[in-house]
Amino acid sequence: xxxxxxxxxxxxxxxTQAQTADPSIAIxxxxxxxLFDEDGKRYIDAVSSWWVNLHxxxxxxxxxxxxxxxxxLEHVIFAGFTHEPAVVLSERLLKHLPVHHKKIxxxxxxxxxxxxxxxxAIQYWFNRGEKRNTILAFNNAYHGDTFGSMSVSERGSxxxxxxxxxFDVIYIDAPTPQNEDRAIAQLESTIENHPLSMASxxxxxxVQGASGMLMHNxxxxxxxxxxxxxxxxxxxxxxxxxxxxxxxxxxxxxxxSEKPDIICLSKGLTGGFMPMGVTSCTDDIFKAFLxxxxxxxxxxGHSYTANPLGCSSALASLDLMEKEETWQAIDRIGRKHxxxxxxxTAHDRLRDVRQRGTILAMDLVTGHDSSYFNNLRDLIYxxxxxxxxxxxxxxxVMYLFPPYCISDDDxxxxxxxxxxxxxxxx
Ligand SMILES: Cc1ncc(COP(=O)(O)O)c(C=O)c1O
Numbered sequence: 545x546x547x548x549x550x551x552x553x554x555x556x557x558x559x560t561q562a563q564t565a566d567p568s569i570a571i572x573x574x575x576x577x578x579l580f581d582e583d584g585k586r587y588i589d590a591v592s593s594w595w596v597n598l599h600x601x602x603x604x605x606x607x608x609x610x611x612x613x614x615x616x617l618e619h620v621i622f623a624g625f626t627h628e629p630a631v632v633l634s635e636r637l638l639k640h641l642p643v644h645h646k647k648i649x650x651x652x653x654x655x656x657x658x659x660x661x662x663x664x665a666i667q668y669w670f671n672r673g674e675k676r677n678t679i680l681a682f683n684n685a686y687h688g689d690t691f692g693s694m695s696v697s698e699r700g701s702x703x704x705x706x707x708x709x710x711f712d713v714i715y716i717d718a719p720t721p722q723n724e725d726r727a728i729a730q731l732e733s734t735i736e737n738h739p740l741s742m743a744s745x746x747x748x749x750x751v752q753g754a755s756g757m758l759m760h761n762x763x764x765x766x767x768x769x770x771x772x773x774x775x776x777x778x779x780x781x782x783x784x785x786x787x788x789x790x791x792x793x794x795x796x797x798x799x800x801s802e803k804p805d806i807i808c809l810s811k812g813l814t815g816g817f818m819p820m821g822v823t824s825c826t827d828d829i830f831k832a833f834l835x836x837x838x839x840x841x842x843x844x845g846h847s848y849t850a851n852p853l854g855c856s857s858a859l860a861s862l863d864l865m866e867k868e869e870t871w872q873a874i875d876r877i878g879r880k881h882x883x884x885x886x887x888x889t890a891h892d893r894l895r896d897v898r899q900r901g902t903i904l905a906m907d908l909v910t911g912h913d914s915s916y917f918n919n920l921r922d923l924i925y926x927x928x929x930x931x932x933x934x935x936x937x938x939x940x941v942m943y944l945f946p947p948y949c950i951s952d953d954d955x956x957x958x959x960x961x962x963x964x965x966x967x968x969x970x
Contacts, residue, residue: 546570547582569929574601577950579934588954590928590935591945595753595785597816599864600949606815606860613856622650622849629855636862637822640794642803646827649842650820650850654784654810655688657821658746661780661806662692663844664825665744668778668832671840676743679711680734680777682718686754687746687782696746698755714738718752719764728767735775745772746780749796749804750900753785756941757905759898762799769802778829779804784821788812788865789874789948792901805829815861816947820854873948877902880952881944884959893966905943924965931961 547570634648669676687693695710719727752758781804786796810821881904897906928935
């Protein structure tokens with residue numbers, strides 16, 4: 545039996561309805577922007593394998609650094625102990641983060657980076673003796689699959705079985721270009737209506753990923769953060785998807801002059817090699833947990849917190865992120881996308897062709913149900929797989945989110961296939 549068949553006998557896959565799903569494609573090797581399956585078929589990874597891969601698959605430099613570290617120290621408990629890769633990684637990340645961010649807290653993935661951020665924000669007020677328990681989030685938000693991160697995400701089909709168990713959040717609109725002033729006014733009035741209880745505002749900066757790569761402008765988001773600052777509301781930027789160059793700058797919040805108090809990172813953090821999350825915060829937040837009273841401790845941690853192999857892959861990925869060539873590649877992808885976007889803007893089967901840096905997205909006009917579950921999603925997915933392109937649409941939203949090593953030729957090929965797909969619908 546091949547790997548796909550054996551997989552079916554023993555594995556429960558994420559976000560997959562096993563009864564109706566096609567067999568999983570067994571990948572045996574990755575190289576640059578390509579994945580190779582067990583039959584030797586090659587796929588261009590146009591979505592960076594769930595938005596994690598930055599510099600290409602099986603990148604020899606990152607692989608080498610992990611292997612070096614594995615021979616030195618694979619893991620050590622992170623309470624009462626520390627190690628060089630974690631110290632150096634924290635120092636180097638803080639250099640890229642807003643200047644008032646002074647501490648890094650390690651966890652395992654994007655959802656846990658968000659859990660930690662929420663706990664920091666909630667306990668910050670608790671430790672100060674203030675009963676602030678209202679949290680603001682954007683409509684259409686996605687922050688992860690654990691209970692805290694589900695609570696601050698849009699209530700929808702994915703979260704429905706758990707609604708009775710999620711904590712209350714007040715949702716406001718993201719400031720999309722059509723809705724900027726209204727969204728800002730809504731934020732302002734919501735905060736003013738809860739003068740003593742507003743704890744925190746969590747948001748995906750500039751691009752709301754899982755809900756369909758919805759985009760808003762930095763100026764409007766900046767105004768929202770200013771309102772929060774004026775009212776003492778802690779702000780949490782979930783940069784799990786947008787971090788590490790995706791939006792054209794190192795972090796999406798680099799587009800803002802008003803900086804968040806807490807930032808969540810994961811996905812690209814390790815270049816797509818190892819599962820790891822971090823949550824950074826300001827000195828003011830950290831200091832609210834300092835006390836001779838043990839009850840003020842942040843009682844949170846995971847067995848693999850600050851795993852040295854994760855840290856070494858993050859350090860190696862940072863080495864590559866800091867190279868001129870990487871930023872040239874990010875610019876190149878941005879310029880290629882822009883050209884294609886201009887060409888496709890007026891296409892009658894597309895709506896809202898949009899871009900932020902290396903992220904390009906477009907809605908397919910369907911005329912009917914455009915949810916994640918519509919059949920069009922499968923049609924698009926299978927069409928591109930057939931063409932040797934891994935592109936996982938979000939409902940009727942087609943998007944590209946490539947690793948930075950993708951070639952111009954591969955981008956041109958993907959653009960051609962998009963046009964071919966659109967023609968096939970006529
Ligand atoms: C903005 C954002 N936050 C959090 C998460 C959750 O990350 P993870 O899947 O690593 O738990 C995701 C995942 O897609 C995300 O896009």
